[in-house]
Amino acid sequence: MAKIICSGIAKSYGNVEVVRDFNLDIEDKEFVVFLGPSGSGKSTILRMIAGLEEISGGVLKIGEKDVTHLPPKDRGVAMVFQNYALYPHMNVYDNIAFGLKRLKMPAAEIKQKVDNVVEMLGLQAFLKQKPSQLSGGQQQRVAIGRAMIKTPEVFLFDEPLSNLDAKLRHALRKEIHQLHKRIDTTTVYVTHDQSEAMALADRIVLLESGNIEQVGSPTEIFNYPRTRFVADFIGSPSMNFIEGQIVKTDNGYRFKGADFDMALDESLYDDLQQGAVTLGIRPVHMQLSDDDAINGEVIDLEYLGNENSLTIKLGGQEIVAVLPEGISPKVGAKISLTAPQDKLHLFVNDVNLYRVGA
Amino acid sequence: MGEKMARFLNFNQPLVKIILFFLVVFSLFPVVWTIINSFKELVDIVTPIPKLFFSPTMENYIYVFSRPKIQIALMNSVIIVGSALMIGSIMGIPAAYALAKYKIRGGEDIKFFVLSLRFLPPVAIAIPLMAIFLDLGLYDTKMSMVITYTLLTMSTIIWLSIPAFEQVPQSIEEAGIIDGYGPYAIFFKISLPIAAPALFGAIIFSFVLVWNEFLIALMLTTFDAKTLPIVASEFTLLGRNVPWGILNASVIILSLPPLIFLGAISGFLNRILKGNK
Numbered sequence A: 001m002a003k004i005i006c007s008g009i010a011k012s013y014g015n016v017e018v019v020r021d022f023n024l025d026i027e028d029k030e031f032v033v034f035l036g037p038s039g040s041g042k043s044t045i046l047r048m049i050a051g052l053e054e055i056s057g058g059v060l061k062i063g064e065k066d067v068t069h070l071p072p073k074d075r076g077v078a079m080v081f082q083n084y085a086l087y088p089h090m091n092v093y094d095n096i097a098f099g100l101k102r103l104k105m106p107a108a109e110i111k112q113k114v115d116n117v118v119e120m121l122g123l124q125a126f127l128k129q130k131p132s133q134l135s136g137g138q139q140q141r142v143a144i145g146r147a148m149i150k151t152p153e154v155f156l157f158d159e160p161l162s163n164l165d166a167k168l169r170h171a172l173r174k175e176i177h178q179l180h181k182r183i184d185t186t187t188v189y190v191t192h193d194q195s196e197a198m199a200l201a202d203r204i205v206l207l208e209s210g211n212i213e214q215v216g217s218p219t220e221i222f223n224y225p226r227t228r229f230v231a232d233f234i235g236s237p238s239m240n241f242i243e244g245q246i247v248k249t250d251n252g253y254r255f256k257g258a259d260f261d262m263a264l265d266e267s268l269y270d271d272l273q274q275g276a277v278t279l280g281i282r283p284v285h286m287q288l289s290d291d292d293a294i295n296g297e298v299i300d301l302e303y304l305g306n307e308n309s310l311t312i313k314l315g316g317q318e319i320v321a322v323l324p325e326g327i328s329p330k331v332g333a334k335i336s337l338t339a340p341q342d343k344l345h346l347f348v349n350d351v352n353l354y355r356v357g358a
Numbered sequence B: 001m002g003e004k005m006a007r008f009l010n011f012n013q014p015l016v017k018i019i020l021f022f023l024v025v026f027s028l029f030p031v032v033w034t035i036i037n038s039f040k041e042l043v044d045i046v047t048p049i050p051k052l053f054f055s056p057t058m059e060n061y062i063y064v065f066s067r068p069k070i071q072i073a074l075m076n077s078v079i080i081v082g083s084a085l086m087i088g089s090i091m092g093i094p095a096a097y098a099l100a101k102y103k104i105r106g107g108e109d110i111k112f113f114v115l116s117l118r119f120l121p122p123v124a125i126a127i128p129l130m131a132i133f134l135d136l137g138l139y140d141t142k143m144s145m146v147i148t149y150t151l152l153t154m155s156t157i158i159w160l161s162i163p164a165f166e167q168v169p170q171s172i173e174e175a176g177i178i179d180g181y182g183p184y185a186i187f188f189k190i191s192l193p194i195a196a197p198a199l200f201g202a203i204i205f206s207f208v209l210v211w212n213e214f215l216i217a218l219m220l221t222t223f224d225a226k227t228l229p230i231v232a233s234e235f236t237l238l239g240r241n242v243p244w245g246i247l248n249a250s251v252i253i254l255s256l257p258p259l260i261f262l263g264a265i266s267g268f269l270n271r272i273l274k275g276n277k
C-alpha cells in the first residue's frame, strides 16, 4: 500500500519533450485513471512510474521512498500490458509463479500463493495450459494474476482491455473493479476509453499532449469540465457547442444568436461579461421548450430503444439531442429546445466560466 | 489473381495430383537411383540394361568407410564443422540478440557488414585467408579451417537470428523486468527459449552451408585438413575405370546429414517466409 507522488516529472526523447512538469499525488489505495487521446503521453508517464522508461527530470516517490532512478524490482510495482505479454513458453502456473521463483521462495509456499490467486481469478482449469491455448480474456486474467501474486504496492495497467471484444471488455472491467475493492492496492490505469475511465476511476487524470487538462472524480469531470477540450472528450454522444453572444438586458444576462435566445443564471458563473462565447450543452441534457430558446429543424431521428437521438439543424451547424422515447417529431419538423440552467457550460477562450462549487 | 491461382492449384483435383506425382518422381529419381546404385556391384551398374533386381551389397560402403583417407576426411569434417558451429552459435546468437534489442551505435552498419560477408564470392574470402594462414604457418590445419568456417557460420547465424529475436515482443521482456529479472536472466530465461525454434533453424542452415562447402576448403587444404566433400570429389579422379558404386556410396554418405536436417529446415524457412510463428 503506498502513495505515489510525482513532482515536476519530465520526459524527453532526444530533443523532443513529450512530458513536462507533471505533478500529481495519488493517494494510498486510490484508483486513478489516465485518460486522453492517442499520443497524449499516458503510457509514457505510466512507464516512468513502472521504471521501464528513464525519468528525464523531476522526482517520483512511491510510499515516501524516492524511486526516481530505481529499477522496477525495487519499486514494488506490478504491471499488466495491453497485449498480455505472457511468457509463451511457460504454462499458466509458471507464468504466474515466475516472479516468485526469483525470490528463492520454497516451492510449497509458491504453490499456495499461486493457488490463492488462481482461485480468485477462476483460472483453476487452465494451470497446465500454454497462453496460446487460452482466449484473450483468459490470457489477460493470467496476466492480472501474475501481477497480483507479488502483492505489489502499486498496480499499473496499460490499456489492459483494448484487445478484447466489447462484451468481454465489460465483464473484465467489472472484475478489475471488484478486485480493486477487495485487495485495495493503489492503482494507475491507462485507457483512451472514457466509459472505462468513468466506471473504474476514483479520480480521472485527463491528459493532452503531455499536460494535465483536469484531475477530478468522474462526476466532477463530467459535470464541471474545466476546458472545452475536457467537455468535448468526456460524454457520449459528445457535447454540442454553439457559438453566440452574451448580452446584458434589463432582465439579466442572455445568450443570443440567430436561432436562439436563452436566459442565463448569473449566480452560476464567476465572471459574466458581454461578448463572444461558446455555449456547451450535452445532448442528454436537452429538453423540449415552449419559449423558443433554441429553434431548429429535425433532420434525423435515431431510435435507441428507451430514447431517441435527434439531429437538429441550427443555423449553419448540427446539434444532437437525446430525448425520451415518447418525443418523436417528424423529420423536417420545427423544434424548440432548452436545457436546465445548471447544465449549461459557457466557454470563453476555451475555459469554462462555471463557478467552482456552484 | 492469387485466388485464381489458388483455385487452379487446388491439390484435390485429379489432374493436379497426377502432375504433382510426376514432378515428385522426376525430382526424386536421381536420388533414388543413386541410393539403389550404391548397393550394387559395378557389373550390375554398367550393364546396358538397367537391372532392377539384384543382390544388394554393402561392399561399396565397406570400401568407402575402410579407406583411411575417407576416415580422416570424415573426422576432419565432423571436427571442423562441429567446432565452427559451436563457436559460431556461442558468439553469433548473443551478438544477434544485442543487434536486435539494443540501439547500438553503428548497429545498422554491423548488420550490413555481416550480411555482405555472405555475398562475397568464396574465392574472395579464400585467397586473403590463404595468404594469412601461410604466413602464420596454419595453412592446411584444422585450426585454420575452423577459423574460416566460423566466419561463415557466425555471420549466417547472426543474420538469421536477428529476425528471430526481433519477433520476441518487447513487452514480454518488460514483463520479465517487472518480475524483477536482470538482463542476463531475461536473455536466458525469456528471449532465448522463445526464439529457440528459429535459432535452431539458423544453426541447421549454417550447418548445411559449411558441411557442403567445397571451394574454400579446396583452396585452404592440401592434405591434413581435407574435408569430406574434397575427398569424395577425388573419387572421380581415380582413372578411366570409374568406380560408380563407390562414388554413389560416398555421395550418399556426404548427403545424408544435410538430408536428415531438411525437414527441420523446411519448417524454419516456412516461418521466415511467413514472417511470424
Ligand SMILES: Nc1ncnc2c1ncn2[C@@H]1O[C@H](COP(=O)(O)OP(=O)(O)OP(=O)(O)O)[C@@H](O)[C@H]1O
Pocket: A013, A016, A018, A036, A037, A038, A039, A040, A041, A042, A043, A044, A045, A192
Ligand atoms: N521511443 C520514443 N521515441 C520518441 N517519441 C516517443 C517514443 N515513445 C513515445 N513517443 C512520443 O511520446 C508521445 C506520447 O506517447 P505515449 O505512447 O505515451 O502516448 P499514449 O497516450 O500512450 O498514446 P496511445 O493511446 O496511442 O497509447 C507521443 O507523441 C509519441 O510519439
Ligand SMILES: [Mg+2]
Pocket: A042, A043, A044
Ligand atoms: Mg499508450
